[in-house]
Amino acid sequence: MADTAIPQLNPPRRILMGPGPSDTHPRVLAALGAPTVGHLDPYFLQVMNETQSMLRQVFRTQNPLTLAVSGTGSAGMETCVVNLIEPGDKMVVCVNGVFGGRMADVAARAGAHVTTTEQLFGEVFSPEQISDVVHRVKPKVVGIVHAETSTGALQPLPEISKIVHEAGALLLVDTVTSLGGTAVEVDAWGLDAVYSGTQKCLSCPPGLAPVTFSPRAIAAIEARKTKVASWYLDMTLVRNYWGQDRAYHHTAPINMNYALHQALAIALEEGLEARFARHLRNHLALKAGLAALGLSYAVKEGQQLPMLNAVLIPAGVDDLKVRQQLLRDFGIEIGGGLGPMKGKTWRIGLMGETSSPRNVLLLLAALERCLGDQGAKFAAGAGVAAANEFYRQNA
Amino acid sequence: MADTAIPQLNPPRRILMGPGPSDTHPRVLAALGAPTVGHLDPYFLQVMNETQSMLRQVFRTQNPLTLAVSGTGSAGMETCVVNLIEPGDKMVVCVNGVFGGRMADVAARAGAHVTTTEQLFGEVFSPEQISDVVHRVKPKVVGIVHAETSTGALQPLPEISKIVHEAGALLLVDTVTSLGGTAVEVDAWGLDAVYSGTQKCLSCPPGLAPVTFSPRAIAAIEARKTKVASWYLDMTLVRNYWGQDRAYHHTAPINMNYALHQALAIALEEGLEARFARHLRNHLALKAGLAALGLSYAVKEGQQLPMLNAVLIPAGVDDLKVRQQLLRDFGIEIGGGLGPMKGKTWRIGLMGETSSPRNVLLLLAALERCLGDQGAKFAAGAGVAAANEFYRQNA
Numbered sequence: 001m002a003d004t005a006i007p008q009l010n011p012p013r014r015i016l017m018g019p020g021p022s023d024t025h026p027r028v029l030a031a032l033g034a035p036t037v038g039h040l041d042p043y044f045l046q047v048m049n050e051t052q053s054m055l056r057q058v059f060r061t062q063n064p065l066t067l068a069v070s071g072t073g074s075a076g077m078e079t080c081v082v083n084l085i086e087p088g089d090k091m092v093v094c095v096n097g098v099f100g101g102r103m104a105d106v107a108a109r110a111g112a113h114v115t116t117t118e119q120l121f122g123e124v125f126s127p128e129q130i131s132d133v134v135h136r137v138k139p140k141v142v143g144i145v146h147a148e149t150s151t152g153a154l155q156p157l158p159e160i161s162k163i164v165h166e167a168g169a170l171l172l173v174d175t176v177t178s179l180g181g182t183a184v185e186v187d188a189w190g191l192d193a194v195y196s197g198t199q200k201c202l203s204c205p206p207g208l209a210p211v212t213f214s215p216r217a218i219a220a221i222e223a224r225k226t227k228v229a230s231w232y233l234d235m236t237l238v239r240n241y242w243g244q245d246r247a248y249h250h251t252a253p254i255n256m257n258y259a260l261h262q263a264l265a266i267a268l269e270e271g272l273e274a275r276f277a278r279h280l281r282n283h284l285a286l287k288a289g290l291a292a293l294g295l296s297y298a299v300k301e302g303q304q305l306p307m308l309n310a311v312l313i314p315a316g317v318d319d320l321k322v323r324q325q326l327l328r329d330f331g332i333e334i335g336g337g338l339g340p341m342k343g344k345t346w347r348i349g350l351m352g353e354t355s356s357p358r359n360v361l362l363l364l365a366a367l368e369r370c371l372g373d374q375g376a377k378f379a380a381g382a383g384v385a386a387a388n389e390f391y392r393q394n395a
Numbered sequence: 396m397a398d399t400a401i402p403q404l405n406p407p408r409r410i411l412m413g414p415g416p417s418d419t420h421p422r423v424l425a426a427l428g429a430p431t432v433g434h435l436d437p438y439f440l441q442v443m444n445e446t447q448s449m450l451r452q453v454f455r456t457q458n459p460l461t462l463a464v465s466g467t468g469s470a471g472m473e474t475c476v477v478n479l480i481e482p483g484d485k486m487v488v489c490v491n492g493v494f495g496g497r498m499a500d501v502a503a504r505a506g507a508h509v510t511t512t513e514q515l516f517g518e519v520f521s522p523e524q525i526s527d528v529v530h531r532v533k534p535k536v537v538g539i540v541h542a543e544t545s546t547g548a549l550q551p552l553p554e555i556s557k558i559v560h561e562a563g564a565l566l567l568v569d570t571v572t573s574l575g576g577t578a579v580e581v582d583a584w585g586l587d588a589v590y591s592g593t594q595k596c597l598s599c600p601p602g603l604a605p606v607t608f609s610p611r612a613i614a615a616i617e618a619r620k621t622k623v624a625s626w627y628l629d630m631t632l633v634r635n636y637w638g639q640d641r642a643y644h645h646t647a648p649i650n651m652n653y654a655l656h657q658a659l660a661i662a663l664e665e666g667l668e669a670r671f672a673r674h675l676r677n678h679l680a681l682k683a684g685l686a687a688l689g690l691s692y693a694v695k696e697g698q699q700l701p702m703l704n705a706v707l708i709p710a711g712v713d714d715l716k717v718r719q720q721l722l723r724d725f726g727i728e729i730g731g732g733l734g735p736m737k738g739k740t741w742r743i744g745l746m747g748e749t750s751s752p753r754n755v756l757l758l759l760a761a762l763e764r765c766l767g768d769q770g771a772k773f774a775a776g777a778g779v780a781a782a783n784e785f786y787r788q789n790a
Contacts, residue, residue, distance in 0.1 A: 006660050007445040009653055012438055013430045021649060024431045032650055033428030035408045036419045036600045038728045043407055050402040070602070071466045071627065074645035078627045106626045199646060205431045207465070207602055207648030229624050231501045232466065232473045248733070250469035251594060253602030254416060255427055256651060258404055265401050333433045338643070 014327075015354070017363055018335035019149050019308055020177065021199035021206050022351035024259075028204055031262035032255050039251045047261050048242055048252070054264035058179060058202075058272065059194065059212045061186035066212040067242040068260055069233065070253050073176040073197025076209025078106050079233040080172050080193040081143070084217060086226050087111030090139040092169075094118075094125050096155075097148035098339045099174055107143065110229055115139065121340055122151045122299045122310070127159040134167040140220070141170045141193075147178035149200075150338040152310025152347065153299045154182070161190045170217055176200060179210065180267050181279045181307035181351060192217040198256075201279065201307050203352030204263035207256040263352075279306040281394060282355045286348065289364040289387035293371060293378045298345045307355065309348040310341070314376055319343050322370045330366040360387055409722075410749070412758055413730035414544050414703055415572070416594035416601050417746035419654075423599055426657035427650050434646045442656050443637055443647070449659035453574060453597075453667065454589065454607045456581035461607040462637040463655055464628065465648050468571040468592025471604025473501050474628040475567050475588040476538070479612060481621050482506030485534040487564075489513075489520050491550075492543035493734045494569055502538065505624055510534065516735055517546045517694045517705070522554040529562040535615070536565045536588075542573035544595075545733040547705025547742065548694045549577070556585045565612055571595060574605065575662050576674045576702035576746060587612040593651075596674070596702055598747030599658035602651040658747075674701040676789060677750045681743065684759040684782035688766060688773045693740045702750065704743040705736070709771055714738050717765045725761040755782055 016023045037044050048067075056066050069079050081103065085091060091112040093104040096119035107114045117133040119125055125144065134142060142164045146155050157173065164171045170192040175184045181201030186194055192214040199206035213221070213235065221228075221235060228234040232250065241249035267275060283306040287297070290311055298310040313319050319336060323346070326332040335347035348363065364383035371378070411418045432439050443462075451461045464474050476498065480486060486507040488499040491514035502509045512528040514520055520539065529537060537559045541550050552568065559566045565587040570579045576596030581589055587609040594601035608616070608630065616623075616630060623629035627645065636644035662670060678701040682692070685706055693705040708714050714731060718741070721727040730742035743758065759778035766773070 006663050007449070007656065008660065009426050009429065009442070009657050011429050011432050011442075011653065012436075014432050014436065016431065016433055018433050020646060021431050021433060024650075029428040029430070029650075031404050033424040034404065034406050035424070036411065036416050036594075037406050037409050038411055038413055038416060039601070041407075041409065041722075041728065047404070047406075054402070071470065072645045072648060075466065075627050078625065102626070109622055109624050109626055197646070199431075199649075205648065205650040206434070206646045207651050227504050229504050230473065231497070231504055232470050250467045251415060251592070251601040253467060253600065253651065254594075255419075255424075255600040255654075256602050256648065258406065259650075261402065262404050265403065268401050327436075333436065 013331060015332045015359060017349050017354055017359060018333045019347045019349050020197065020351060022203050022349060023353040024203055024205055025266055025353050027266060028259050028262045031258040032205065034255065034258050036254050039254060040246065044254060045246060047257055051257060051261050051264065052242065054268060055210050057268060058264060059184060059186045060188065061212050063186065063212045063214055065218055065235065065239055067238070068257065069209040069211050070250060071209055072206050073195065073209050075233065076195030076197065076211050077103060077174060078230065079209065079211055079235065080195050081106045082110045082228055082230050082233055083221050083235045084141050084170060084172060084193055085110040085112045086224055088113065089141065090115070090137055091141045091143060092117060092133050092137055092139040094144040096123055096125065096151065096153065097121055097145060098150035099145050099148060103143045103174065122153055124153050124155045124303050125160065127163055130160045131163045134164060134169055138167065139169050141172050143172040145174040146184065147175065147305050149177045149308060151299060151341065152305050152308050153303050154305050158189050165190060170220060177305065177308060180275065182276050186212055198260055198263065201352045202263045202267060204259045207253060208260050279350065279355050282350050282357060282360050283309065285357065285387045285390040286350060286360045288390040289360065289383040292382040292386035293368060294376065298341065307349060307351045309350065310345045311348065312345060317371060317374045317376055322374065325370045325373065326366055332363060332366055357391055408726060410727045410754060412744050412749055412754060413728045414742045414744050415592065415746060417598050417744060418748040419598055419600055420661055420748050422661060423654050423657045426653040427600065429650065429653050431649050434649060435641065439649060440641060442652055446652060446656050446659065447637065449663060450605050452663060453659060454579060454581045455583065456607050458581065458607045458609055460613055460630065460634055462633070463652065464604040464606050465645060466604055467601050468590065468604050470628065471590030471592065471606050472498060472569060473625065474604065474606055474630065475590050476501045477505045477623055477625050477628055478616050478630045479536050479565060479567060479588055480505040480507045481619055483508065484536070485532055486536045486538060487512060487528050487532055487534045489539040491518055491520065491546065491548065492516055492540060493545035494540050494543060498538045498569065517548055519548050519550045519698050520555065522558055525555045526558045529559060529564055533562065534564050536567050538567040540569040541579065542570065542700050542703070544572045544703060546694060546736065547700050547703045548698050549700050553584050560585060565615060572700065572703060575670065577671050581607055593655055593658065596747045597658045597662060599654045602648060603655050674745065674750050677745050677752060677755050678704065680752065680782045680785040681745060681755045681758070683785040684755065684778040687777040687781035688763060689771065693736065702744060702746045704745065705740045706743065707740060712766060712769045712771055717769065720765045720768065721761055727758060727761055752786055
């Protein structure tokens with residue numbers, strides 16, 4: 001080994017204003033670095049119980065089967081799909097962005113007969129469209145994305161949930177980007193299988209996937225004729241590990257669970273309603289500032305995510321140059337477009353800890369510099385002034 | 396939320412002498428708590444490259460497809476199986492412990508026609524036994540566990556690898572407990588798909604699964620007629636994310652990858668040969684001490700793991716009482732038996748950071764107290780004295 005230099009770790013301090021991960025609270029970083037205990041240690045069992053209880057509060061559910069899957073948000077998607085779907089089952093997947101498309105792929109691999117219903121990227125689904133497809137297909141499961149991270153659109157769910165249940169199907173929902181940043185009402189809306197990630201509005205590093213399953217979903221799992229295709233994600237095994245039995249399944253990521261525990265505590269200390277209001281307020285302030293710089297949203301008014309601002313890149317402005325300058329000169333990360341939005345949009349995240357007046361003003365100030373360097377025209381200081389004026393009027 | 400007390404995180408300081416996780420170096424904990432960056436940040440891409448390079452050194456391989464799966468060791472097992480197996484493929488799984496049994500379950504769920512070949516728990520497989528079964532079954536894949544964490548037995552691999560390849564099959568190997576603690580020679584032994592965990596002899600918290608695939612294994616993956624059943628673990632997608640393309644797949648667990656990067660650096664700074672020698676020396680010292688206390692191993696001489704000491708619980712001694720006393724009075728975790736070994740064995744881990752003369756002496760001293768409280772007979776101080784004598788003679 002003597003001839004190879006051994007790399008050292010020395011990460012830079014960024015401000016994470018992309019589509020996730022978001023900034024991490026120092027208390028969460030401290031929790032990550034707390035002493036590792038065994039995964040069957042009485043203390044860790046307590047951490048698991050408390051995490052489940054806090055996740056139920058954040059998901060607004062009484063579902064006993066609520067826990068953190070030992071993988072990232074995409075593993076949460078796969079968990080929900082493979083537990084509900086047996087080979088040959090019919091599933092409708094609503095595709096209006098990259099993550100809906102991914103869900104269709106995951107479902108097909110699980111052996112589902114997948115019917116996709118589509119919308120333009122950036123648009124949302126109407127209850128009528130869902131009604132048409134569920135009555136035509138009569139699926140076992142309907143999958144939909146609440147907050148499409150690839151497009152910045154927020155999908156209303158209550159009416160769709162009613163339609164899906166009246167048709168006898170289960171509703172599977174992606175809340176990766178919405179959970180902790182805007183209302184997610186698992187019980188009130190009647191959602192059956194819901195997954196999220198830790199690195200968006202919960203402001204914990206990526207690595208775990210909160211999931212929750214309704215009694216209806218559990219009945220479907222218990223009625224399966226075949227084993228779940230994935231041993232690792234099989235909820236009939238995982239729930240015995242997180243439940244009273246503590247039956248050994250896999251070794252949970254101890255320190256990642258510490259971090260989620262702490263991040264959930266921070267969210268509950270703030271209070272969910274206050275947290276949602278904060279996300280909305282900073283979103284609106286950023287929006288006022290971006291408008292003053294001549295930037296408009298890629299998503300219709302009324303359907304825009306409060307935690308992820310998808311804006312159109314102005315004509316003549318170089319996507320990559322702006323993002324590179326933001327990162328190099330200011331240590332600020334924003335996201336580019338995904339899929340068909342690549343090169344057309346920026347995705348500016350105001351998620352969890354990142355959502356603050358400080359970051360809104362900083363981003364507007366830095367963006368003015370970068371856009372100005374690209375020859376964009378606006379009144380000097382217009383972005384910051386507009387955001388400050390918004391905050392002043394909405395103090 | 397006002398009526399519910401919000402839990403705070405305050406983990407105790409343990410000495411982790413069970414079957415994993417092992418103790419974590421303070422530098423690894425510090426790395427875990429370093430500032431989160433974006434998963435497409437140039438700095439994180441560098442961390443991924445360096446991690447791959449260090450994993451290749453630890454696996455002793457040139458395999459380009461060497462990376463850390465975003466799940467625990469069990470996800471690594473599932474990754475290797477589901478990428479190599481298509482529905483209807485024949486797989487032989489060697490079962491001499493809990494983890495071989497698990498592999499058979501994972502393979503059956505992936506659609507393999509599984510043939511198990513069995514050995515008593517604690518025994519290992521002879522080349523003849525493997526030869527018989529591969530010539531009878533003619534499988535596509537043979538799966539075997541290098542270090543059975545449930546029994547403490549070390550499986551020799553070079554001769555078996557030759558037999559498997561001569562029969563035209565691929566060799567899939569579990570090195571969860573062995574990697575970083577004893578020789579794992581992926582290239583020299585010709586292993587085709589190998590997975591490990593981070594929380595054993597690499598002394599990183601659980602949460603990632605190092606894997607490596609030989610060119611033969613990649614050819615098998617590329618020759619698949621069906622998509623890999625798991626989207627999350629599909630190496631044809633994951634490798635484009637870790638490779639030059641950096642094609643977005645999932646969001647990697649940033650801080651967990653920091654921790655693995657640091658843990659690998661620590662292992663390479665020590666040097667692999669020195670690390671293996673340290674594990675062996677402390678194992679032998681513990682063994683001398685345990686013998687002086689009247690404890691014998693559950694595994695034959697010559698097949699015992701240096702990092703996991705499976706010892707028989709003496710007659711008349713209460714398994715649970717001893718483990719609880721060690722934890723309560725001394726903050727020391729050791730493991731109980733798994734599966735048919737439950738109540739019959741203890742599993743004392745000396746993995747990674749945990750493997751030190753200090754911990755060997757402490758465990759022997761504390762165990763003397765607990766065994767004495769249970770009425771076991773031995774000369775007072777005999778365990779510590781024997782270990783000290785071993786260290787003196789092997790300085």
